Amino acid sequence: MFKKILIANRGEIAVRIIKTCRRMGISTVQVFSEADAGSLAVEMADEAVLIGPAPAAQSYLLADRIVEAVKATGAEAVHPGFGFLSENAGFARRLREEGIAFIGPNPEAIEAMGDKISSKKLAAEAGVSTVPGHMGLIETPDEAVRIANEIGYPVMIKASAGGGGKGIRVAHGDVDMAEGFAAVKAEALNAFGDDRVFLEKFIVDPRHIEIQVLGDKHGHVVHLFERECSIQRRNQKVIEEAPSPLLDEATRMAMGAQAVALARAVNYDSAGTVEFVAGQDKSFYFLEMNTRLQVEHPVTELITGVDLVEQMIRSAWGEKLAFAQSDLKIDGWAIESRIYAEDPYRGFLPSIGRLVRYEQPEEGERDGYVVRNDSGVREGDEISMFYDPMIAKLCAWAPTRDAAIDGMARALEDTHLTGLGHNVPFLAAVMEQDRFRSGQLSTRYIQDEFPDGFHGLAPDRRRQDVMIAAAVAMNEVLTEQAGDPSDRTDWIVLIDGEAHGVSLGYDDDEVLTLDLAGEDRALRLADIDWRPGLGQFRAVLDDVPFTAGVARAADGFSIRSGASRARVRVLTPRMAELYARLPEKQAADTSKLVLSPMPGLVVAVPVEVGQEVKAGETVAIIEAMKMQNILKAERDGVVKAVGAKAGDPVAADDVLVEFG
DSSP, rough: OOSSEEEEOHHHHHHHHHHHHHHTTOOOEEEEEEEGGGGGOOOOOOSSEEESSSGGGGGTHHHHHHHHHHHHHHHEEEEESSSTTTTHEEEEEEEHHHHOOOSOEEEOHHHHHHHHHHHHHHHHHTOOOBBHHHHHHOSSSSHHHHHHHHHOOOEEEEEEETTTTEEEESSSSSSHHHHHHHHHHHHHHHSOOOEEEEEOOOOOOOOEEEEEEEOTTTSSSSEEEEEEEEETTTEEEEEEEESSOOOHHHHHHHHHHHHHHHHHHHHHOSSSEEEEOOOOOSSEEEEEESSSOOOOHHHHHHOOOHHHHHHHHHHHTTTOOSGGGGGGOOOSEEEEEESSEEEGGTEEOOOEEEEEEOOOOOOOSSSOEEEEEEEETTTTTTTTTTSEEEEEEEEEESSSSSHHHHHHHHHHHEEEEEEESSHHHHHHHHHOOHHHHTTTTOTTTHHHTTOOOOOOOOOOOOHHHHHHHHHHHHHHHHHTTOOOOOOEEEEEETTTEEEEEEEEOOOOOOOOOETTEEEEEEEEEHHHHHHHHEEEEEEETTEEEEEEEEEEEEEEEEEEETTEEEEEEEEEHHHHHHHHHOOOOOOOOOOTEEESSSSSSEOOOOOOOOEEOOOOOOEEEEEEEEEEEEEEOOOOEEEEEEOOOOEEEETTTTTTEOOO
């Protein structure tokens, strides 16, 4: 077996690979950019080599630097993780020429699957289902209607030279097809100077389902069942699970067999994924093959017990697979939530900065579920603008899907982050949705369920009870510390201004109980785990454990329970009366200001003081997480002040331009 492996990646996947190498007794070399000098991966690896400045194009994407680091450290193999050089056939071939093992598939397989057209042709030749369509030249609307009937409606009419969403129509019948065909040809000619059009089957409410395959260098290939990755935003996977709630055993075996056939057709010899688009009727069609380890591989590991990184290493060394297809079974259900440094309340814009607090759920077996957390950062680390904004991949396994969802909801409750925006409340909201629990998923899920963006969920009765319990208990602790002699038992709790009467008492076991005014039942609060300064409040309410994110506010607490957050105040009845008389605070008028929507770097501010600007004109460009965000004027005006220039770092809500 290899004695030393170099990891040509960063973040959580580098940490993940190091853990398997440690277990296998293999020493590790971690390459790093200047931005990652203090990273967890660098700390964990046996050796570390600086390969360049922060931008990936000057470090992680430079094959020469990787090869130099291999030679300097005496590493025998390179694991590329995912992204960066992981699917670069030229890099894999270069390593082979240098006598360095590439822990991934052979370069010929990477090349064959890297081209979308050739990969679909190979898939068809291997007997893999491909989207029905007609790629040949179609001259007339009548011909288009005839072909559409052969394919079966609905049919997508697409400009051959299309892009940017232009030159695409969906036809649901002959009339749609005749009209749409002419319209798309005209749009294509106008937009691209090319009026060629092709047709393909349109999958209604499609689902994204992928099959994990694994091969060795001796011709053996198996599949490790499927993952459902339909919960996506802007084509970025957010929540994945294994197995899929859509598939029955027959469909699962058919998809698996086709994925294995394709892998064999290209002599695949490592871990890889064959992706399919699936209809709600369980029809499925080849999309593409990813010739690398997938981000969401942990859910497959959790339901099969197979360490995919270990298998990649063993295959690269030349070992035969130690198991056959018949040895593999699905055990339970696993869900993965990708925790990103992005602000769901601001349209999921990147939110770079320092992790002031990062409390992670305890890994391992809990009450009926198992937690796994693949993270590459620690409390105090900075999320850089140069790379993917992922903080962690939080996974939960349980014997059933419902139990796995409950486990994930609890694990998200136990995740506490401050210092930057994060999507934990959004992930928690999905776990609470009846539709998600029903398994009725599609790639339009987020678009359908959150059409106006994410604004949090109003606290339901359970969440209100949690907030009341936490606020009252914290208030008791604080008043005792302050030496309050009143021993008051009656309070009014305001949750975002809504009043709830509460009476306190202690039972014989000195456990705090809460009675809500006008209610028959008691809210029992036991096993309180909180002290001033902690960001999480843990307790047991009506025999159900919970965790709430808490922070002191000027006159109360800010509390988050699941996807709900609120300002909570604990007041005497008299103080509550006075609060009710206070006028509502008016929001500041920012209509004349252009504010930075996120932390980032100013690329350009193409306006100057005194300039007349029309609505829709660009006034600033901000870059963060490799994305450029163009800010436009919302109305006509004259520039009164400019608050930043190209190259300046800015925080969220910094004033970039002010109009007079």
